[in-house]
Amino acid sequence: MGNRTAIYDAHVEQGARIVDFGGWDMPLHYGSQIEEHHTVRTDAGMFDVSHMTVVDVQGADATAFLHRLIANNVDKLKTPGKALYTCMLNEDGGVIDDLIVYFLSKTEFRMVVNAATREKDLAWLEGQAAVFDVQVSERPDLAMIAVQGPNARDKAAACLAEEDRETALSLGPFVAAPIKDLFVARTGYTGEDGWEIIVPESQADNLWRAFADAGIRPCGLGARDTLRLEAGMNLYGSDMDESTTPLESGLGWTVAWEPEDRRFTGRDRLEAQRREGVPRRLVGLLLEDRGVLRSHQKVIVDGVGEGEVTSGTFSPTLGRSIGLARVPAGAGDKVTVEIRGRRLMARVVRPPFVRHGKAKV
Amino acid sequence: MSNVPGDLKYTKSHEWVRSEDDGSVTVGITDHAQSALGDLVFVEPPEAGSEVSSGDACAVVESVKAASDVYSPVSGKVAAGNDALADSPELVNQDPYGDGWIMRVEADDPAELETLMDAATYEATLED
Structure with a gap:
């Protein structure tokens, strides 16, 4: 038996197929992964993401600590509750984890990091925090539920106390607010x-x-994965890890180069890559032939070299297979992918594949 | 509980086989197999006229999550693959013993069917 979230019993009652996910017993689906996927695109679905790790950062040096810790810059966060997506890098520019950090005040931030990387993240945070006046506290007492879809906020708001609804519904994109015991963020995956x-x-x-009861459909990790891939969002451990930099992972946009004197961990390597040219890049693939892209399939770029599919699936919205792949920098817009001994045609596209219910490729 | 029709033969790898009146056999994957795989999104049945050998991979079924091989329960020549699955792989989920069939084979040796499991034996393997 793995770790169980506070919602485990409800999953079982709702008919979930439970699988092990990084040591957690989590719902894969509740009958049909594809129907759950479509529900999120067209109505409202919810995910138990309590396995993710919430970490609070508090202290006089909280801002200085984050200036060093992450590749994006928390100085972009001007208003309380504003969120930032970023990578946390090692000295060599490799991605230790990707995370969201919420600004509460100059001395108070909340981060949400991945479940599978919990232990190494906490160890790294503790090590990095040692030279700062800052407290890093994991919050295992907190659970997390993501409600997603065009009708999700309205349906979820109806479950809040009447006086809290307006506060919740007025949150802008990528902004969070504490509402009584809850911390509500307009973010998602x-x-x-x-x-x-x-x-x-x-x-x-x-x-x-x-x-x-309000009509938000329980959805499992299966739909979560097809939805995030359609949205062109990376999955840590598949699309990037400590052997890849953000620049090789389609995450150059999360690196804050200015001001130049903010020497975040891993910066030297990223600067060298930028100077010398990034050797590989992460791209979206749309399979032209019939078949399904899967991680670790070989990508062949004629005359340039080879790469690898890092995430692949069947896209329920597009009705065809999509993926992310790491390819040599010189790749054009056509590649072939080796699938079960055959070479199938794929088109290189810029993610996202789907956004707000609409095909983008 | 999985549906295991009594009039079919089964393999350990979760294929079913039905003897047809014309002497051919129809092959598919069991209800248990489709349920374990989840929503199917791609099926590649064998081409008519190709030769299959018992125990060899003869078709591919892919769910949202993973690709799996279908192993031929008998040796023989493929009379037909189920072409409807190209556009509607979900037929395997909806009707694994009917419209979701994978292929029809002219078996080299009809006695080979006798080596397969009956429904009760197959059902017992699912309880382990």
Whole structure:
């Protein structure tokens, strides 16, 4: 038996097929992964993401600590609650993890990091924090529910206390606010509108059931993966890891180069790559032939070299296979992918594949 | 509980086989197999006229999550692959023993069917 979230019993009652995910017993789907996927694109679905790791950073040096720790710059965050997506790099510019950091005040931030990387992240944070006046505290007492889809905010708001609804519904994109015991953020991992709600463990099961009663469909990790891939969002451990830099992972946009004297960890390597040319890049692939892209399939770029599919799936929205692949820098817009001994044609595209329910490729 | 029709033969790798009146056999994957795979999104049945050998991979079924081989339960010549699956792979999920069939084979040796499991034996393997 793995770790179980506070909502586990509800998943089982709702018919979930449970699988092991990084040591957690999590729902893969509740019957049909594809129907769950379409529900998020067209209506409202919810995900138990309580396995993710919430970390609070507090102290006089909190801002200085984050200036060093992450490749994006928290100085972009001017208003309380504003969120930033970023990578946390090692000395060699490799990605230790990707995370979201919420600005609460100059001395107070909240981060959400991945579940599978929890231990190494916490060890790294502790090591990096040693020379700063800052407290890094994991919050295992908190659960998290993501409600996603064009109708998700309206349906979820109806489950909040009446006086809290307006506050929640007025949150702008990528902004969060504490609302009583909840921390409601207008963020997500699907390419649709919605909230990620951090909730005390003791209240998580009730909130999940209230959302279900309000017509928000429980969705599993399977749909979460096809949705994020359609949205062109990376998955840590598949699309990037410590052997790749953000520049080789389609995440150059998350690196804040200015001001030049902000020497975040890994910066030297990124600057060298930028100077000398980034050897590989992460691109979107749209399979032209019939078949399904899967991670680790070989990508052949004629006359240039080879690469690899890092994530691949069947896109329920597009009705064909899509993927992300790391290819040599000189790749053009046509490549072939080796699938079960055959070479199939794929077109190189710029993600996202789908955004707000609409095909973008 | 999985549906395991009594009039079919089964393999350990979750294929089913039905003897047809014309002497050919129809092959598909079981209800248990389609349920374990989840929503199918791509099926590649063998081409008519190709030779298959018992125990060899003869078709591919891919769900949202993964690709799996279908192993031929018998040796023989493929009389037909189910071309409807190209556009509607979900037929395997919806009707694994009917419209979701994978291929029809003219078996070299009809006695080979006797080496396959009956429904009760197959059902017992699912309980382990």
